[in-house]
Amino acid sequence: MKDKVKDEAREAGATEKVEAKIQTDAGRVKVALKGRLDAQTTGRCWRQLEGQLQKGDFKSLEVDASNVTVSGAVGAALLRCLSEGGLSHGLKAELRGLKKETATILDTFSADDYRTTGPEPRRHAAVPAEVGVWMRGLLSDLHEQISFIGSVAKALPPALVHPKRMRWGEVRRVMETAGANALPVVALVSALVGVVTVIEAARPLEKFGAQIFLADMIGFSSIRDTGPIVTAILLAGRSGSAFAAELGTMKVTQELDALTTMGLDPLRFLVVQRVMAALLLTPVLCLYAMLIGILGGMVVMRSLGFPPLMIYNQLLTRVDMTDVRVGLTKAAIFGMVIGCVACLRGLQTGLGPSAVGASATRSVVACIVLIILSNTLISTLDYFWP
Amino acid sequence: MNAVIETKDLVAGYGERVVLEKINFHINQGEVVAVVGRSGSGKSTLLKHLIGLNPPLGGEVWIEGKNLAQTIGPERQELLRTFGVLYQSGALFGSMTVFENVRLPLHELTDLPDRAKDMVTNSKLRLVGLSDAANVLPAELSGGMQKRAALARAMALDPRILFLDEPSVGLDPITAAGLDETILQLSCSFGITFVIITHDMESIFTIASRVLMVDEEARTIIAEGKPADLRDHSKDARVRALFHRQARPQKQPRSTENGHQ
Numbered sequence: 001m002k003d004k005v006k007d008e009a010r011e012a013g014a015t016e017k018v019e020a021k022i023q024t025d026a027g028r029v030k031v032a033l034k035g036r037l038d039a040q041t042t043g044r045c046w047r048q049l050e051g052q053l054q055k056g057d058f059k060s061l062e063v064d065a066s067n068v069t070v071s072g073a074v075g076a077a078l079l080r081c082l083s084e085g086g087l088s089h090g091l092k093a094e095l096r097g098l099k100k101e102t103a104t105i106l107d108t109f110s111a112d113d114y115r116t117t118g119p120e121p122r123r124h125a126a127v128p129a130e131v132g133v134w135m136r137g138l139l140s141d142l143h144e145q146i147s148f149i150g151s152v153a154k155a156l157p158p159a160l161v162h163p164k165r166m167r168w169g170e171v172r173r174v175m176e177t178a179g180a181n182a183l184p185v186v187a188l189v190s191a192l193v194g195v196v197t198v199i200e201a202a203r204p205l206e207k208f209g210a211q212i213f214l215a216d217m218i219g220f221s222s223i224r225d226t227g228p229i230v231t232a233i234l235l236a237g238r239s240g241s242a243f244a245a246e247l248g249t250m251k252v253t254q255e256l257d258a259l260t261t262m263g264l265d266p267l268r269f270l271v272v273q274r275v276m277a278a279l280l281l282t283p284v285l286c287l288y289a290m291l292i293g294i295l296g297g298m299v300v301m302r303s304l305g306f307p308p309l310m311i312y313n314q315l316l317t318r319v320d321m322t323d324v325r326v327g328l329t330k331a332a333i334f335g336m337v338i339g340c341v342a343c344l345r346g347l348q349t350g351l352g353p354s355a356v357g358a359s360a361t362r363s364v365v366a367c368i369v370l371i372i373l374s375n376t377l378i379s380t381l382d383y384f385w386p
Numbered sequence: 387m388n389a390v391i392e393t394k395d396l397v398a399g400y401g402e403r404v405v406l407e408k409i410n411f412h413i414n415q416g417e418v419v420a421v422v423g424r425s426g427s428g429k430s431t432l433l434k435h436l437i438g439l440n441p442p443l444g445g446e447v448w449i450e451g452k453n454l455a456q457t458i459g460p461e462r463q464e465l466l467r468t469f470g471v472l473y474q475s476g477a478l479f480g481s482m483t484v485f486e487n488v489r490l491p492l493h494e495l496t497d498l499p500d501r502a503k504d505m506v507t508n509s510k511l512r513l514v515g516l517s518d519a520a521n522v523l524p525a526e527l528s529g530g531m532q533k534r535a536a537l538a539r540a541m542a543l544d545p546r547i548l549f550l551d552e553p554s555v556g557l558d559p560i561t562a563a564g565l566d567e568t569i570l571q572l573s574c575s576f577g578i579t580f581v582i583i584t585h586d587m588e589s590i591f592t593i594a595s596r597v598l599m600v601d602e603e604a605r606t607i608i609a610e611g612k613p614a615d616l617r618d619h620s621k622d623a624r625v626r627a628l629f630h631r632q633a634r635p636q637k638q639p640r641s642t643e644n645g646h647q
Binding site: 038039040042043044046047050071072073074075076077078080081086101104105108109110112113350351352353354355 | 464467480481492495496497498499501502505506508509510512513523524525526541543544546571575576577
């Protein structure tokens with residue numbers, strides 16, 4: 001595509017071609033340039049001269065520039081390169097017959113431009129140094145996340161003690177967009193996870209005549225694991241990224257600076273509301289996901305021939321309120337983590353237009369990793385110290 | 387002298403909303419023309435029509451002897467390459483360094499060898515005084531430096547015409563004066579034609595050879611001439627108000643209110 005564009009440009013610019021006639025005589029080279037050197041014509045001429053002048057071992061090089069005009073720096077670059085010996089193994093060309101305007105333009109193109117070609121190459125550190133920098137960054141980031149969660153945890157109780165200071169309208173708006181609007185997608189994913197869990201386990205359990213225990217499995221998994229995790233991951237993807245992008249945009253547009261200079265703490269003014277909303281809505285959303293997940297599993301069990309009452313009784317004999325408590329505790333912790341980490345990523349947004357997108361991505365990745373980590377930790381603690 | 391830019395009964399606007407009409411002017415090679423007017427008078431709208439971003443609602447825009455709206459395909463690409471544009475915000479690509487930004491048009495639109503592209507990029511950066519900021523991302527530059535980097539990018543393909551949209555907005559007087567010097571140098575050395583949208587009177591008197599003034603209510607060009615002539619001899623209250631920074635135009639006899647100066 002790019003080549004096509006260049007070809008079209010060449011064709012369109014073909015009206016003002018530049019010609020280079022090269023004559024060699026006993027090691028002396030004479031180049032006669034004719035036409036206009038501009039951004040479209042110089043490339044071809046440059047390659048032609050480079051190809052010819054680097055073939056032989058010449059004693060002198062003379063360029064007749066009396067019939068050539070230059071449009072600006074592009075044409076001047078070729079003349080300067082010839083005069084500095086850049087196309088002829090260091091053999092400097094003598095430019096003759098330069099027109100006054102061409103000479104003026106050539107003067108604006110310094111020899112420094114010829115010598116310093118391109119930006120300085122980026123320096124790469126040694127591998128151990130890179131690993132060290134990466135580890136330091138990781139630890140520093142972890143420290144920042146923990147201290148930020150601590151700051152938010154410290155700011156939450158005063159907001160509850162003095163509810164008038166809390167911007168409940170903002171909490172309600174976030175709960176609506178992050179919670180109520182997420183109900184369909186949470187229902188769909190939870191139901192499908194419930195269905196798949198039962199379908200995958202049905203055949204192995206059939207070999208042992210233990211298919212009734214599918215009810216135990218769907219109950220345990222939906223209430224203790226898949227319900228909270230599905231809810232949290234969807235929340236991280238839908239709302240965590242939105243939190244990070246919102247705060248990131250506010251930082252880029254200096255709205256956060258405006259808050260700070262007004263004496264308003266962005267943490268109290270923006271973060272606490274979002275964390276509070278996430279903290280309140282995640283357990284509710286999780287409870288909804290648990291029920292839908294169990295219903296999805298029950299539908300499959302019903303199609304395998306189990307009566308609903310039997311499934312219900314089996315479920316109640318195994319699953320109790322402790323499991324629900326564990327599931328909801330997990331959900332609340334996940335909500336807190338998502339709210340805090342997403343807001344932190346938003347506040348950490350750097351400079352430039354790509355920074356907001358980068359913050360949203362970092363927020364989703366960090367939230368999902370922390371959700372899985374904390375889920376493992378809670379399940380392990382619950383197993384060893386019920 | 388041949389006109390490099392010419393408008394014939396141009397009607398400028400958006401959709402069905404007409405902002406300016408009966409726009410007729412021509413600009414010759416090497417001229418530095420400032421387009422002035424109050425905020426909202428349609429200066430930037432006019433610029434969008436001159437550079438082909440918006441098609442004319444009526445009339446014609448001619449660049450280098452070609453009707454911009456009717457030039458299509460490779461010929462239009464070639465025509466677009468004859469001019470560069472400096473946007474008000476700079477419009478530098480945030481994910482690229484200053485060097486990469488300036489080199490981009492050379493890389494994408496020419497078949498120059500890499501060495502030539504680097505050399506030209508270096509020369510453009512030196513011309514705007516940004517040789518030391520080549521490896522910096524635009525977000526790390528000050529507003530003035532961003533403007534200069536954007537100017538270097540607009541000049542990358544050695545355009546014959548440069549359109550500048552409020553180049554000195556947000557710049558300190560010293561940086562703005564430096565930008566004026568660069569524009570004058572480019573005009574003298576390379577014979578580049580400049581069309582500058584600006585409110586900066588100091589800059590107008592320093593660099594502009596001619597001024598076009600557009601007016602929101604008249605919806606057309608109400609004055610045209612040398613900056614000093616318009617300031618000192620214009621009988622149009624609106625022109626005097628702009629050049630003398632008066633809050634409200636002082637009333638004049640009806641016969642001198644309309645028409646070109």
